[in-house]
Amino acid sequence: MFDNLTGKGVIKAAEYFIDLLGAPGTGVAMLARDGSLNTTHEAVTGVVAPGVYFALGNGTHTIYVRGQDALGNWGSAATTAFVKDALGPVASAVTASPNSTSTPPTISAQIDDRTMGGNKIKGAEFFIDSIGAAGTGISMSAKDGTFNTAYEKVLAAISTAIFSNLSQGLHTIYLHGQDAAGNWGAMAGTTFTKLGSNLAALSQAQPVAASAAATTRTATFASAASPNLSVSAAPASQQVARLVPASLASSPSSTLLGERAALGRSRQLRAAQLLDAVFANWRS
Numbered sequence: 075m076f077d078n079l080t081g082k083g084v085i086k087a088a089e090y091f092i093d094l095l096g097a098p099g100t101g102v103a104m105l106a107r108d109g110s111l112n113t114t115h116e117a118v119t120g121v122v123a124p125g126v127y128f129a130l131g132n133g134t135h136t137i138y139v140r141g142q143d144a145l146g147n148w149g150s151a152a153t154t155a156f157v158k159d160a161l162g163p164v165a166s167a168v169t170a171s172p173n174s175t176s177t178p179p180t181i182s183a184q185i186d187d188r189t190m191g192g193n194k195i196k197g198a199e200f201f202i203d204s205i206g207a208a209g210t211g212i213s214m215s216a217k218d219g220t221f222n223t224a225y226e227k228v229l230a231a232i233s234t235a236i237f238s239n240l241s242q243g244l245h246t247i248y249l250h251g252q253d254a255a256g257n258w259g260a261m262a263g264t265t266f267t268k269l270g271s272n273l274a275a276l277s278q279a280q281p282v283a284a285s286a287a288a289t290t291r292t293a294t295f296a297s298a299a300s301p302n303l304s305v306s307a308a309p310a311s312q313q314v315a316r317l318v319p320a321s322l323a324s325s326p327s328s329t330l331l332g333e334r335a336a337l338g339r340s341r342q343l344r345a346a347q348l349l350d351a352v353f354a355n356w357r358s
């Protein structure tokens with residue numbers, strides 16, 4: 075801010091307004107950066123009070139700044155803009171791959187701030203089974219190597235150490251991202267099943283559907299202590315036919331619980347005798 079062109083002396087005052095330019099002299103006073111308004115050219119600073127900032131809506135805001143010379147003349151206002159972003163980015167498309175596994179899966183997702191303030195993504199993290207304090211989860215990397223845009227794909231592998239401490243069975247991933255303004259977003263999630271070695275062999279031995287329309291067949295073990303074989307995402311009739319040897323499927327000693335499930339819905343075969351036979355069949 076300077077007044078050496080109009081020749082009216084030193085800068086006497088400066089003020090700013092947010093979004094609406096008010097009458098001269100009614101703005102928020104600004105200070106000389108060098109501590110004293112005493113020359114014709116001054117750099118000035120002002121702080122937006124926390125309460126004022128908090129009350130602002132999310133989005134773009136305009137700052138108006140103007141100065142006053144020693145004769146009391148206010149100059150025209152200059153403007154700049156800033157974006158208030160108090161919204162965390164959206165996490166979506168969370169996957170664990172493989173999601174039925176005896177080895178640590180890789181977790182991936184998308185983090186998007188484009189509709190949540192538009193800041194760059196700073197990072198992402200996930201928790202397994204229980205949500206901890208933001209910033210204390212397992213941190214993730216940008217898939218393209220750098221967090222530098224408002225939309226990033228992220229990924230991270232579960233470490234062998236962490237995976238080995240998980241019980242067999244179903245686990246839940248809770249994942250969220252953080253924008254460059256420091257806002258953490260809401261959690262998104264997925265699940266994966268940790269298999270024992272025998273079950274892994276069983277899972278890997280499933281026939282892969284030749285048809286693109288058919289879904290992947292997976293076998294999962296709900297609990298080491300409870301011999302439930304959960305088969306999902308395939309026509310129930312195919313599941314039974316593919317998983318259970320024909321001789322066992324027709325055996326009167328096998329017990330099949332549950333009605334025929336619709337496509338994509340899981341069902342359980344709870345029959346220890348049947349399972350033992352199935353596992354023995356696939357056991358290496």
Ligand SMILES: [Ca+2]
Pocket residue numbers: 106108109110111112113116
């Ligand atoms: Ca000065």
Ligand SMILES: [Ca+2]
Pocket residue numbers: 159160161162163187190191192193253255257
């Ligand atoms: Ca944001």
Ligand SMILES: [Ca+2]
Pocket residue numbers: 216218219220221222223226
């Ligand atoms: Ca990037």
